[in-house]
Amino acid sequence: MRAAVYYGREDVRLEAVAEPEAGPGEVKLRVQYNGICGSDLHEYFDGPITTRTTPHPLTGVKNPVILGHELSGEVVALGEGVEDLAIGDLVAVEPLETCGACLHCTSGHYNHCPTLAFHGYNRSSGGLADYTVVKRRMAHRLAPGVTAQQGALIEPLSVAWHAVNRCRVEAGQVVAVHGAGPIGIGALLTLKRRGVDVIVSDPSPMRRQLALALGARWVVDPKDNDPVMAIRDLTGGHGAHASLDAAGVPAAITALLHGTRINGTAVVVAIHHHPVVIPPFDLLMPEVFLTGVAMFENAFPSVIAEMAKGAYPLDGWVETIPFEGIIEQGIHRLRRQEGMKILVDLATHA
Ligand SMILES: NC(=O)c1ccc[n+]([C@@H]2O[C@H](COP(=O)([O-])OP(=O)(O)OC[C@H]3O[C@@H](n4cnc5c(N)ncnc54)[C@H](O)[C@@H]3O)[C@@H](O)[C@H]2O)c1
Ligand SMILES: [Zn+2]
Ligand SMILES: [Zn+2]
Structure with a gap:
């Protein structure tokens, strides 16, 4: 073979x-x-x-x-x-x-x-x-x-599914997704399905366009704008209820910590290939809950069921x-x- x-x-x-x-x-x-x-x-x-x-x-x-x-x-x-x-x-x-x-x-x-x-x-x-x-x-x-x-x-969507579960958000809330690759797009589709509004940040015009076509409420170009300011502007100054790093660049970590509201959740799903320096001040002042995503856990049956219902064009x-x-x-x-x-x-x- x-x-x-x-x-x-x-x-x-x-x-x-x-x-x-x-x-x-x-x-x-x-x-x-x-x-x-x-x-x-x-x-x-x-x-x-x-x-x-x-x-x-x-x-x-x-x-x-x-x-x-x-x-x-x-x-x-x-x-x-x-x-x-x-x-x-x-x-x-x-x-x-x-x-x-x-x-x-x-x-x-x-x-x-x-x-x-x-x-x-x-x-x-x-x-x-x-x-x-x-x-x-x-x-x-x-x-x-x-x-x-x-x-x-189903496999990459299960990573996105697990990442979204770890955001701990509900319908009517807002999540900022940094990075519109397959994982970010999977998270966008999953969040939308749950009635959550999504802000997508990605430097690629093509990927921002795709995110809009797939239902992102807002898109941000992190090269042209400070994504933290943009996210705060879009959320009445509070920041997103949760943020997801699906980009894997240091700037996305900064955006997670400062673009998420007090008591919100900052979720790292991206694999960073180099250590990222986080000044402790950037951890203590935002008062957000920072967590990660280890692949997926019992997600396949749920993603398959959602796929059958048309959640993932x-x-x-x-x-x-x-x-x-x-x-x-x-x-x-x-x-x-x-x-x-x-x-x-x-x-x-x-
Ligand atoms: N935690 C896990 O178990 C797990 C599983 C699978 C994949 N991953 C990781 O998830 C990440 C995303 O995967 P993917 O396949 O979607 O990757 P990808 O490389 O296709 O997407 C990354 C996106 O981030 C964008 N980006 C670059 N700089 C940015 C910035 N400053 N702000 C916002 N966006 C920026 C890029 O333009 C790109 O569209 C990767 O790091 C991958 O290794 C983790
Ligand atoms: Zn993979
Ligand atoms: Zn074991």
């Missing part, structure tokens, strides 16, 4: 590998679509980061590995003991394999499992391939009417490319910010 195999920095090879087979408690999928995300770019240009050069403690897997963690697939084989899925079911993959036994796994916070293995980075098969094998609990059946393309978006921000285009049309174009969410089409063969 075809697979995109990561050997190391700037060394991803599209090659033929053996098909994986489902063991006990596992499910074999024919991959339909697999999204490329910022973490893949980071692994490609700056890695190894999430992949390993020594065996992973849970799976024993090390590089080379098949990439791909945002995927939908069709069930083609069931391993021993799997009886609650059927051949032909369409599923979205929750890319976390966890130990199932530690403090966090047994208290519902499995996303904090210390030996967590990420599909597409630390498991023996990944989503950028014709077939992949996952544990039964990693496969979430898509609701009727949810397409395979939509299915490949794909227009204007999702495109597909063929398998052969992964490096040039996928990774390199995303780095130049020429696309938004790029899904690799594995369902169609040339």
Whole structure:
């Protein structure tokens, strides 16, 4: 079968590998679509980061590995003991394999499992391939009417869903989202669905335009305006009820702390690749609650249900490319910010 195999920095090879087979408690999928995300770019240009050069403690897997963690697939084989899925079911993959036994796994916070293995980075098969094998609990059946393309978006939308939950806001309130990439856009759509007004800040005119088209109440250009002043102006001087850093730049942290109202919530979802200096004065004076987002936790079923109800239109921000285009049309174009969410089409063969 075809697979995109990561050997190391700037060394991803599209090659033929053996098909994986489902063991006990596992499910074999024919991959339909697999999204490329910022973490893949980071692994490609700056890695190894999430992949390993020594065996992973849970799976024993090390590089080379098949990439791909945002995927939908069709069930083609069931391993021993799997009886609650059927051949032909369409599923979205929750890319976390966890130990199932530690403090966090047994208290519902499995996303904090210390030996967590990420599909597409630390498991023996990944989503950028014709077939992949996952544990039964990693496969979430898509609701009727949810397409395979939509299915490949459930993973990034689950990050956005968890981030929005951590904002602790309700209908009628205002959230400032810094960064209108796929995560910021997912948060915008989720917040709108909950009746929350959204201010989106992004230096890209194209991304601000998209945010408006998808329902942002206001957009701000952080290059032309001080986003803190703009957010305060739009909220009667108070600041937003919550703010989300989906940008990953130091300026967004400043905007979170000062653009959020007293007792509001400042949520960091972006992965910063360098330490950010926060003068303690900037923590004590704003009196906001600062928190983070560790992927997702029990979000897939809710996101799939919302997707089935039409919460997440794909227009204007999702495109597909063929398998052969992964490096040039996928990774390199995303780095130049020429696309938004790029899904690799594995369902169609040339
Ligand atoms: N916490 C988690 O579990 C988790 C999971 C997935 C992704 N992430 C992270 O979430 C972040 C967002 O992901 P994405 O795929 O949407 O990334 P992206 O790179 O597509 O989007 C980032 C956006 O921020 C904008 N930006 C740059 N400077 C800005 C500024 N000063 N103010 C406002 N916006 C600014 C960029 O123009 C871009 O549109 C990334 O850092 C990613 O690594 C975190
Ligand atoms: Zn991702
Ligand atoms: Zn665990």
